[in-house]
Amino acid sequence: MKDLQDTCKIAVVQSRSQPFDRDACLAGAIDAIERVAQEHPSDLVVLPELLIPGYPHGLTFGFVVGAPVAVDTAQLTAAPAVEAYGVGGTTDDVATMVVGTFGGSYVVVDKPVRDPNKTILVKGNQGMGNWQLEAFSHTAASAFRWFRDKLCPLEVATSKLMGVDPYSLMTEIAEHSVPGSNGVTALTCLQGSHGRKVNDATRGTFLGIT
Numbered sequence: 001m002k003d004l005q006d007t008c009k010i011a012v013v014q015s016r017s018q019p020f021d022r023d024a025c026l027a028g029a030i031d032a033i034e035r036v037a038q039e040h041p042s043d044l045v046v047l048p049e050l051l052i053p054g055y056p057h058g059l060t061f062g063f064v065v066g067a068p069v070a071v072d073t074a075q076l077t078a079a080p081a082v083e084a085y086g087v088g089g090t091t092d093d094v095a096t097m098v099v100g101t102f103g104g105s106y107v108v109v110d111k112p113v114r115d116p117n118k119t120i121l122v123k124g125n126q127g128m129g130n131w132q133l134e135a136f137s138h139t140a141a142s143a144f145r146w147f148r149d150k151l152c153p154l155e156v157a158t159s160k161l162m163g164v165d166p167y168s169l170m171t172e173i174a175e176h177s178v179p180g181s182n183g184v185t186a187l188t189c190l191q192g193s194h195g196r197k198v199n200d201a202t203r204g205t206f207l208g209i210t
Contacts, residue, residue: 011042017051025052084108090128103143104136143186143204144170184208 013032018024029047036045084106089096092110097103112122112131121134148156148166155173159166189202 008043009041010044010046011036011040012046013048015048015051017048022052084132084134085125085128089125089132092130103141104134107133109133146204182208 013036015028015032018028029051032047033045036042083098083104084096087096087098088094089106089108092108094108095106096108097105108125108128109131113133114122115133119135121132121136123132123134125132144167148170152166152170155169156166159169162169185207187202187205187207189199189204
């Protein structure tokens with residue numbers, strides 16, 4: 001994926017989906033992209049969510065009848081819990097992490113543990129008979145990229161010579177860090193603080209670096 005640095009032009013497409021007709025939806029998306037290319041050349045074209053294959057239900061997505069699936073009903077409550085379930089967070093004492101535009105760290109426990117500081121969420125674990133403790137950041141991927149651009153020029157240069165992704169090299173180095181990271185703490189509030197304590201004035205920083 002190409003990074004969009006400095007300035008870029010983004011085209012937002014408003015288009016109607018054709019329910020239960022994946023081919024028609026795909027053709028409509030291609031037509032929209034081609035029209036943008038001709039009339040409004042852009043660096044990025046944003047299509048409506050669920051434009052392909054259509055909304056709401058009825059398409060198979062390749063699943064066979066009887067295949068078990070996990071579904072959610074809310075973007076910021078059930079969805080992260082399903083993500084943790086999907087990467088193996090099913091039994092007690094298992095910890096998982098999902099990093100994207102939303103970054104979540106989850107620990108599965110056998111009983112609901114309440115955080116006295118009210119900063120860690122606790123919720124049921126998708127029918128597994130146990131619970132999840134969740135800590136998250138809404139800017140995980142942005143923070144990772146900022147860390148690469150500002151603090152890892154040597155790793156970026158090395159990755160180019162090795163022909164590997166700089167993020168892979170950074171992650172490999174991070175794997176050797178001891179739990180607690182020698183006291184270094186990242187406050188990844190690049191767009192303010194959200195979740196249990198909302199504060200748009202919060203700013204990100206790294207604490208404990210000397």
